[in-house]
Amino acid sequence: MRSPMLFNRSASCTPPPGYWQCLLPGKGEGLGRNLLFNRRATLVNLALMFGLALCGITSLSLGTVNLEIQQVLQALMGNGDPVSRFVIGELRLPRLLAATLTGAGFALAGCLMQTLARNRLATPGIIGIDNAATAFAVASVVGTGISVAPPMMALAGAATATALAFGLSGASGTRGYRFIITGLGIGAIAGAMTQFMLSRVAIDDANAAYPWTVGSLNARDPLATQILAGGCLLAWPLCLMLARGLTTLQLPDAVAIGLGRRPGRIRAGCLVVSVLLTGLAVAVAGPVGMVALIAPEFARALNRAGYVPLLASALIGAIVMVLADLAGRVMLSPLEVPVGIVTALAGSPYLLWILLKRPSGHLQ
Amino acid sequence: MAIISLASLVLGAGPVAPGDALAVLVGEGSEEARFVLMELRLPRLAVGVTTGLALGVAGALLQAMTRNPLAEPGLLGVSAGSAFAVSLAILLGASTVTLTTLVAQAGALGGCSLVIAASRMKGLGNDPIRLVLAGATLSGLLLAMTSLLMLVDQRAADEIRFWVTGSIAGRQWSQLTTALPSLLLAGAMVVAVAQPLASLTLGERVAAGLGNHPGRIRLLVVLAVALLVGGATALAGPLVFVGLVVPFLARALAGADIRKTLWLCLPLGPSVVLLADTVSRLLAAPAELPLGVVTALIGAPVLLAIVRARRMPTL
Numbered sequence: 001m002r003s004p005m006l007f008n009r010s011a012s013c014t015p016p017p018g019y020w021q022c023l024l025p026g027k028g029e030g031l032g033r034n035l036l037f038n039r040r041a042t043l044v045n046l047a048l049m050f051g052l053a054l055c056g057i058t059s060l061s062l063g064t065v066n067l068e069i070q071q072v073l074q075a076l077m078g079n080g081d082p083v084s085r086f087v088i089g090e091l092r093l094p095r096l097l098a099a100t101l102t103g104a105g106f107a108l109a110g111c112l113m114q115t116l117a118r119n120r121l122a123t124p125g126i127i128g129i130d131n132a133a134t135a136f137a138v139a140s141v142v143g144t145g146i147s148v149a150p151p152m153m154a155l156a157g158a159a160t161a162t163a164l165a166f167g168l169s170g171a172s173g174t175r176g177y178r179f180i181i182t183g184l185g186i187g188a189i190a191g192a193m194t195q196f197m198l199s200r201v202a203i204d205d206a207n208a209a210y211p212w213t214v215g216s217l218n219a220r221d222p223l224a225t226q227i228l229a230g231g232c233l234l235a236w237p238l239c240l241m242l243a244r245g246l247t248t249l250q251l252p253d254a255v256a257i258g259l260g261r262r263p264g265r266i267r268a269g270c271l272v273v274s275v276l277l278t279g280l281a282v283a284v285a286g287p288v289g290m291v292a293l294i295a296p297e298f299a300r301a302l303n304r305a306g307y308v309p310l311l312a313s314a315l316i317g318a319i320v321m322v323l324a325d326l327a328g329r330v331m332l333s334p335l336e337v338p339v340g341i342v343t344a345l346a347g348s349p350y351l352l353w354i355l356l357k358r359p360s361g362h363l364q
Numbered sequence: 365m366a367i368i369s370l371a372s373l374v375l376g377a378g379p380v381a382p383g384d385a386l387a388v389l390v391g392e393g394s395e396e397a398r399f400v401l402m403e404l405r406l407p408r409l410a411v412g413v414t415t416g417l418a419l420g421v422a423g424a425l426l427q428a429m430t431r432n433p434l435a436e437p438g439l440l441g442v443s444a445g446s447a448f449a450v451s452l453a454i455l456l457g458a459s460t461v462t463l464t465t466l467v468a469q470a471g472a473l474g475g476c477s478l479v480i481a482a483s484r485m486k487g488l489g490n491d492p493i494r495l496v497l498a499g500a501t502l503s504g505l506l507l508a509m510t511s512l513l514m515l516v517d518q519r520a521a522d523e524i525r526f527w528v529t530g531s532i533a534g535r536q537w538s539q540l541t542t543a544l545p546s547l548l549l550a551g552a553m554v555v556a557v558a559q560p561l562a563s564l565t566l567g568e569r570v571a572a573g574l575g576n577h578p579g580r581i582r583l584l585v586v587l588a589v590a591l592l593v594g595g596a597t598a599l600a601g602p603l604v605f606v607g608l609v610v611p612f613l614a615r616a617l618a619g620a621d622i623r624k625t626l627w628l629c630l631p632l633g634p635s636v637v638l639l640a641d642t643v644s645r646l647l648a649a650p651a652e653l654p655l656g657v658v659t660a661l662i663g664a665p666v667l668l669a670i671v672r673a674r675r676m677p678t679l
Contacts, residue, residue, distance in 0.1 A: 121497060168668055181434075181671045184500055185664040188604065192660035199654055214511050335515060341508045348505035355498040356481065 125289015215340020605663020
C-alpha cells in the first residue's frame with residue numbers, strides 16, 4: 001500500500017497489470033500526478049492490519065482474567081467497569097503495544113538485513129546482533145558500574161557486533177556465508193559473556209534478569225518502550241526512502257548502478273536502520289530473533305516475487321509477537337512462558353527445514 | 365601437557381602458595397596444602413583430562429566423518445541434546461550420578477541424529493557452513509526447551525543454571541569412575557574405526573572398494589561420538605568449541621591424516637581444557653569464571669580464523 005510510484009507523465013496511460021491507478025489533478029496540461037498502487041501488496045497489507053487488530057483484541061481479552069469482547073471494547077473507549085478498565089489500561093494495553101512495536105521492529109530489521117545480504121538466513125538474531133545487544137544491556141542492568149540506560153547500551157552492543165561482523169568477514173562484506181558464520185562466532189562470545197555476568201551476580205538478580213535474557217515482555221521498562229516507539233517513528237520514513245532502492249538491491253550491483261542507484265549507500269542505510277531497530281527492540285523484549293526470520297519469510301510468500309515487503313513484514317512481525325506472547329501467557333497459566341522461548345520453539349523447526357530441505361539458502 | 369597439568373595443580377585461588385604445592389607433590393608440605401591439592405585440585409585435574417580427551421577425539425571424529433572442518437559437538441547440537449536430557453533428568457528428580465551419565469549419552473545420541481540426517485543428504489555435506497547453521501539452530505531449539513524446563517521448577521533451575529555454563533570444579537572421584545567405563549568403550553570403538561575412517565575420507569566408493577562398509581563406519585563413529593560427548597557433558601556441562609580448537613591445532617601440526625590427528629588430539633585435548641580451566645581460575649580470582657565461558661572466548665576466534673582463511677579448508 002505504501003509503495004506508490006510517482007509518474008510525472010500525462011494521465012492518460014493505462015496502468016500496468018497488477019497495479020491500481022490513482023490520478024491526482026495537476027495545475028496544467030500534463031502535470032497531473034499518476035499514483036500506482038501495487039494491488040496485491042495493498043490487499044495483503046489491509047488484510048494484515050485487520051488481522052493485527054483481531055489478534056490485539058484477542059490478546060487483550062484473554063489472560064488470568066478472561067474478559068468479554070464487549071468489555072474490552074468498552075474499556076478501550078474509556079468506560080466500562082473499573083476492574084476491566086484497570087486490567088486493560090494498566091496491564092494488557094502497554095504490553096500489547098510493546099509486543100506490537102518489538103515485533104514490527106525485529107521483523108523490519110530482519111527484512112532489511114536479509115535483502116542487503118541477499119540471504120534469507122542473514123537476520124540480526126543469527127549474526128549475533130541480538131546476543132551482543134543483550135550482553136551490553138545485561139552489563140548495565142546487573143550493575144557493573146555503568147549507569148547508562150539499557151536501550152543505549154543495547155544500541156551500542158548492536159552497533160559493536162555489526163561493526164565486528166563486517167570488519168572480520170573481510171573483503172566479502174555482507175555477501176555469502178562467511179559474514180553469517182563470523183556473526184555466529186560473535187554471537188557465541190556475547191552469549192558466553194552474558195552467562196558469565198549472570199553467574200557472577202546474586203541469585204536474585206540473576207533470576208530477575210533471566211526471563212529477559214531469553215526474551216520476555218514481562219520485565220519491560222516503560223522508558224525503553226517509549227524510546228523504541230521513537231526509534232520506529234524515525235526508522236519508518238527512512239525505510240520508505242530506501243524501499244525503492246531495495247528492490248534494485250536484489251539485482252547485481254552493475255545493474256543497480258546502471259539504473260541510477262547507489263548500492264553502497266542503500267546498504268549502509270539499511271544497515272543503520274536495522275541496527276537501530278534491533279538494538280532498541282532488544283532493550284524492550286530481549287533477544288527474540290526468530291521473529292526477524294519468520295516474518296519477512298511469510299511476507300515474501302504473500303507478496304509477488306521480487307517485491308520487498310517492508311510494511312507486510314512489520315505487520316506480520318507484530319502479529320507473530322502478539323500471538324507468541326498470548327500463547328506464552330495462557331499455555332502454562334499461571335506460569336508465564338517467555339515470548340522468546342515460544343518463538344524459538346515455533347521457529348527453530350522451520351529454520352531447520354529451510355536449511356536441510358531447500359537446495360539453496362539464498363533469496364534469489 | 366605435563367607442564368600445563370603441573371600449572372593447573374600448582375596455581376589457583378586459595379591460601380596455598382605455589383612453593384607449598386610443589387612441596388606436597390614431592391611428598392612434604394603442610395596438611396592444608398595437602399588437602400587442597402589431593403582433594404580439590406587432583407580430581408579437578410583428572411576430570412579436566414578426561415573431558416579434554418573425550419571432546420577432542422569426538423571433534424576429530426565428527427570432522428573426519430562429515431569432512432567439515434567446522435563440525436564440532438558443541439556447534440552441531442550434540443552437547444545441547446545432552447544438556448537438555450540432563451536438565452530433564454534433574455527436573456524429574458534424578459540425582460544419582462550413574463543415571464546422569466547414561467541420560468547425557470542418550471541425549472547426545474539424539475543430538476547426533478542431525479549429523480546422521482545431514483550426512484545422508486546430498487549436497488549438504490559439501491557445504492560446511494550450512495551444516496553449522498543447522499546445528500546452531502538445533503542448539504537454539506534445545507536451549508529454549510532447557511529454559512522452559514528451568515521455568516517450571518525454580519529449585520532445578522539453580523542447579524541447571526550453574527551446570528549449563530560448563531565447569532569442572534567440585535567434581536568427585538565417583539563421578540569420574542562412573543563415566544569411565546563408557547568412555548573406555550568409546551575409546552575401543554575409536555581404535556577399531558580409525559583405519560576405515562581414514563579410507564572414508566577418500567570418498568565412499570574408495571572406502572567400499574577397500575573392503576569397508578561406509579554405513580557401518582558411520583554408525584560406529586556416531587555411537588563413539590555420542591558416548592564421548594555424553595560422558596564429557598555429564599562430567600563438565602556443555603563445553604563448546606573444545607572439539608573445534610583441538611582438532612584444528614592437531615591438523616595444523618600433523619596434517620590431514622585422521623590417524624595422526626587422533627593421536628595428537630590425545631595430549632592436545634586435555635591441554636586445552638586444563639589451560640582454559642587454569643585461566644578461568646586466575647582471571648577472576650578469588651572467584652572463578654565458568655569454564656564454558658573461557659572455552660567460548662578461546663574458541664570463537666579460532667572459528668573466525670577458519671572461516672577467514674581464503675580457501676575453505678576441506679578434509
